[in-house]
Amino acid sequence: MAVSSQATTDESTLVAQAREGDAVAFGELVHRYEGRIFRLAQHITQNREDAEDVLQETFLKAYEHLDQFQGNSKFYTWIVRIAVNQSLMKLRRRKADKSVSLDETIDTGEDTIVREIAAWGEDPEQRYSREELGGLLDTAIQGLEPPYRSVFVLRDIEDLSTEDTADALGLSIPAVKSRLLRARLQLREKLTRQFKRKGDDAFAYM
Amino acid sequence: MLTCKDFLRDLSDYLDESLDTQIRTRLEEHISACPNCWVIADTTRRTIQIYKGMDPYPVPPDIQERLMAALERKIAAKRTL
Numbered sequence: 001m002a003v004s005s006q007a008t009t010d011e012s013t014l015v016a017q018a019r020e021g022d023a024v025a026f027g028e029l030v031h032r033y034e035g036r037i038f039r040l041a042q043h044i045t046q047n048r049e050d051a052e053d054v055l056q057e058t059f060l061k062a063y064e065h066l067d068q069f070q071g072n073s074k075f076y077t078w079i080v081r082i083a084v085n086q087s088l089m090k091l092r093r094r095k096a097d098k099s100v101s102l103d104e105t106i107d108t109g110e111d112t113i114v115r116e117i118a119a120w121g122e123d124p125e126q127r128y129s130r131e132e133l134g135g136l137l138d139t140a141i142q143g144l145e146p147p148y149r150s151v152f153v154l155r156d157i158e159d160l161s162t163e164d165t166a167d168a169l170g171l172s173i174p175a176v177k178s179r180l181l182r183a184r185l186q187l188r189e190k191l192t193r194q195f196k197r198k199g200d201d202a203f204a205y206m
Numbered sequence: 207m208l209t210c211k212d213f214l215r216d217l218s219d220y221l222d223e224s225l226d227t228q229i230r231t232r233l234e235e236h237i238s239a240c241p242n243c244w245v246i247a248d249t250t251r252r253t254i255q256i257y258k259g260m261d262p263y264p265v266p267p268d269i270q271e272r273l274m275a276a277l278e279r280k281i282a283a284k285r286t287l
Contacts, residue, residue: 023281030277034270035262042263055265056273060280114214117242120249124256137257156257181218188246188253195249 015075019066030059037083043153044087058083081168118196140190152183208236213243
């Protein structure tokens, strides 16, 4: 499938063309979003092979159901929803015997735990290479439970709104907000252990 | 006076700038007087920023080819319907 000079074409035009059977237009949409969908799938499934399948299944499903795309949300938000569903299915299948579920009631109480209170040193971007930093960030995300991980990935990495995240994950807005707060604080905790200023430690400011 | 617990509860909305001015002012008063909450807010803000700055993963060429081949088959099948 050739990707022509459509790189600057407006998304809604490409979607309209693709709906009329223009394979090149659909190819351009794939090209625009494949990297983000691949990243999202890897973050949620935490499995490279599953992420490859999710990538393929997402765009095949999107093509198949293009006539159901309403156009009242962004195309990207629509395919994210497909990718999230595919990723969660993979996750559930892989962890079927460990009863991992996004729907499980999780404690969203007020126990937002903060243990590490230390200022960060120089910018981590300066201190680590891109690869090292990417590795640290990925490892920190891997340590989050799936319900928190999914919310964080959609809100803070993929930049979806609270409403779109709630919609994609089938959660209420308060649930998205409380999971996001917990996810952010847990990641902050993990990153602080790596990035804190030398000699700076918990309660240094008390 | 806000407690640290109150501040933490609203931290996400504070960082997302989705609070009304009145609550925002109260939170700002709290962090200007509470160094621990200031550090927590600052490091949480930097945590979010650092993740937002991550590049999308490049899709390896073999995976991309597999995807395009699968799509072409799908498109051909749709056309023959």
